Amino acid sequence: MTAPTTTSRKGGRWIEQWDPEDETFWKETGQKVANRNLLFSVFSEHIGFSIWTLWSVLVLFMGPEYGIDPAGKFFLVAMATLVGACIRVPYTFAVARFGGRNWTIVSAGLLLLPTIAAFAVMKPGTSYTTFMLVAMLTGVGGGNFASSMTNINSFFPLRKKGWALGLNAGGGNIGVPVVQLVGLAVIATAGAGQPRMLLGIYLPLIVIAAALAAIKMDNLAPVKNDTGAAKESVKDAHTWIMSFLYIGTFGSFIGYSFAFGLVLQTQFGRTPLQSASLTFIGPLLGSLIRPVGGWLADKYGGGKITLWNFAAMAVATSVVIAASVQKSLPIFLIGFITLFVFSGLGNGSTYKMIPGIYHAKAIALGMTGEEAAAYGRRLGGAAIGLIGAVGALGGLGINLAFRQSFMTSGTGTAAFVSFLAFYAVCFVMTWAVYLRRTASRTVAAGQPVAERPAPAYAEV
Template identity: 60%
Template sequence: MSTTTRTVTSRPRLEPRRIGRWIDDWRPEDMDFWNERGAAIARRNLIYSVASEHIGFSVWTLWSVLVLFLGPGYGFDVGQKFLLTAVPSLLGSFVRVPYTFAVAKFGGRNWTVISAALLLVPTVAIAIVLEPGVSFETLLWVSALAGVGGGNFASSMTNINAFFPARLKGWALGINAGGGNLGVAVAQLVGLAVLALTGTQYPRLIVAIYIPLIVLATVLSAIKMDNLSQVSNAKGAIREVSTHVESWVLAFLYIGTFGSFIGFSFAFGQVLLVQFPKEFPNPAAAAALTFLGPLLGSLIRPVGGRLADRYTGSRVTFWNFVAMALGTSVVLLAALLHSLPLFVAGFVTLFVFSGLGNGSTYKMIPAVFLAKAQLAVGSGAPIEQANAVSLRRSGALIGLAGAIGALGGFGVNLAFRQSFLSLGNANGAYLAFIGFYLVCLVVTWAWFIKSRPGRLEGV
């Protein structure tokens, strides 16, 4: 009887096929690596990240422009129009968390391509349904779709955070976010141009302009951007950052800065039309002013990051909230005096300091976890491990804080809506904003500036 012996050779397990361009060796804190090749790669990815995020912001805030086209032929009242601008802000806040983790799941370049392509959904929907006779419920659902544009910010910031060294994060995140925020002002300028050329008859011309730009941004992201294999939002990253009290404090402060910026961007045009009806007999006149605040607030955001790099984010953020409380007081006084020049000046001040505060508050996120990493190294933890944990947690909190901060935009529009419905003016909303900014500045001082046991240095 013969025995046949079969030898089984084990095959090495194949790694999942990776799509797109990947970089496996990335050491931004290594000065030689950074100067030789890292800086050029990081800047290239920053440029195309800004382009995609910019269009995302434009799509997210389209309804702040489109409501100006909804004249008597549509039959919607002030409360309904404020809901149309509030809903995209609400959905945009929710999608920011999964967008943050999508960078680690799919790669920063890959997810930028996907998220840019998704912007076609709300723009095509607008092109199909927006005409007199459409029901309010239909427009409410379509406006909600624009929320996907708000998610681009979180994934873009998480991705760019990984490309730059700690000493440049404030500047890089400020440029990335500021360039994205400019999408608000540009969308309003596009709306102004359409209003000036065609009146309120052809709002769908706005999305006809944006659809080809979305396709272009998608293609350029695919060709020019890279994925970093080291970016990892490991399981439980959100759970990890949620155990740190600083995470919730920063998310709260970001409601005051970014929530104000995006909320005022959505509402400013409508507030002008309702509060100063004689001065603005047609939407084009209001649209001519609405872009100014978002434009200045977006341009100054990188300055907030730079100032935070130099003076610490907490001190810059503290003085920002002082200025925002004073700016809102000017707006309230202007409303009581019915002074349009003073009203616009106060609102522009609010936009400028909310933009500055966006940059300084976001710089505090990596600063918090860098300080915690330094404490861990001082206690004996390996520096590479501490830095990796810092990067992962910073990325997770960027998404979480961005999501919670965007809820502020929803709150701002609801505050305006309720104030107009209850009082016939926005004065109640302004008083609420002043109170909130005062709370924010006290929290900033008490948690990050005041000397106390356990306070993190350099945040």
Template identity: 60%
Template structure:
């Protein structure tokens, strides 16, 4: 079926009633163009969301001695939006079903104006620390955007293209971390540490553009409104918690290091704010760019295999930072952290590819046993969207743990080494979990294993 008139008519009203991306004729003649347009503007809105979420990793670089905040204070400050953003990912996921993907993108992008304007008001010496904490907490709204954006885009694409599409959406959003750090570096270099508001004036018009892009060019899919009970259903499944645990190791590392890297360089290697900012953007940049690669590799050779190798290499990369710390080698230490960023990006892409593959596999097994195809396919799609939100929320908490671990390590030992030992052990546990559950466990033992391989796990 080439083109569906009701699809075109509803699309003009910003609600699409007929959506069958798995139908190749529909996809090639109608679906692909609409999906790609929504993907572009979803990426832009999510990109700005990530920038605002990680805003305080940049603003703390402007906080010199006049602010009278300790290193522990600053680690707490950058941890706060991580926590709030993690929690908000759950209601943001549900909001897509409640309001529609386009409509919620408009609302969530508009909310980014609140923490940006508040930061512009309070960013000066003499303001009490609790006020900064409160404003940083409001910045957590930017962290919620990821979950709703990924849940929405997952609905638009067929199974065979989800890894690449979700990787692009997430990677383009993750780039917001690197970009705001580059903006911060530029402002530090041009105007110095006394002009943090210049960063905020750059982002206010970009937030407005993100809202307008969603208003003019994005769509809602009517079938998503049937997904409201999916989160209650998905959290009862064991796979939800296994995947959420693995995502702590991948995305938690990416966002945690993104917040903390500049502070680590300042406190462990005594870099100035400009010196720290000059290299901290490299990690988030390369980690964002590597995320679509992780999705593509998962599409090709399987998400579990890519994820397992990634965790083993992340353990090795953490070991490299410990060696560099003992040698007091800034260049080697920086290289180790950049490697961790790249690997976390690859792992982000591969783990998120595993999520739709898992439910597609369950649907294939049910269909093989005689269940009607269409309801099982729709169930797999809605459970995938729900788990993307749950895993995104739990995984983002890993960023909080990283910052709190580094804070405690610096407070007690004067360096981040003890925290890095804990990270190394955790990556090994994640690798063993991936191997035990997805390469040796119930999926690998299944007599229907071929369906799993075809689904991309």
């Protein structure tokens, strides 16, 4: 197999031929090219996550002189979450339209807009409306995940996708605790009155990410948008069921990442430095354990891991509720950080379920071998973008719930009770759809369909 043919067209470096499933091609040239693109994709996505969650740190700098109450701060971070979730859909399709390298350059460059804007307005006296608009701008960082995952998915063979996508996602997620650690360093050294120092650190990093993408990454010409698969996945009930479950896992992770420090400040009276010294722990552990969730799903079945993961999240939430009522910060931290860990674990297990579900459907429809695998890849790939976008909306719900809870009662207890109820619903849904043993299905007339059994989802 010859090396990939690279040409300069459409204003960028394009690889015209790409066949990672060919083992000779993969060993000789494909693996090296794919790993290089993965490395710089991770870096760009990492910076994207940091900018998306920037306001989880900036609100810690906003003391009484800013004139914004806790409810207003929760609304600021909620707006960043909302835009980041919605923008994931067009970012998913941008890779095939413009090329993975080209779009990584553009998406990295767009991060300059919210960062420069925040640098300009982060001072007492700025109107709340201005803060809200700038917070919404940071949502562009949330789209980087969708385009990065779509791009990297195309570079690797099926047998390597789990590792590559897990590394790409985990490396991006770690951008959340990293920006919080950088914020901690700024508060500890320069004080809570210097938010612009944090922004000044990230401005050159954004430029470096865009420059490295331009120099080191490639576009894949064979990658095309499959609008037919996208429409088909939208009509499939499993896309929406998995979106609901992903709200419970990734939505929890990103929502809590935005809210953790603010909850510590508001409910437990922690100073900006005290809050920042604790905020990063949960997102860091949740990011690091995400690949473990995928590994456990590979070994025991995604449905089983996701089911018991929601049970564990419910237990951790119960601990948080008890600590919130008793006003016990140590117990609260233990429960909340445990909740982060299981949200990260669930991110891995739910994401791993998606292609397996569509592969199981293909087998139930009578397909076998490569035909079934191709169907699973096609529908699963189309569904992932939508599921990722809807799941991120869970972060919006969490921050709005916190806002309402603190407005009405001054604590986050009521919000945590609502989260507990949601995890219970997720547990039941996972069991009912993917693990419950059912009798043989029947057609409308009541005749058994013995030759086409219901899909076996327990092992996906």
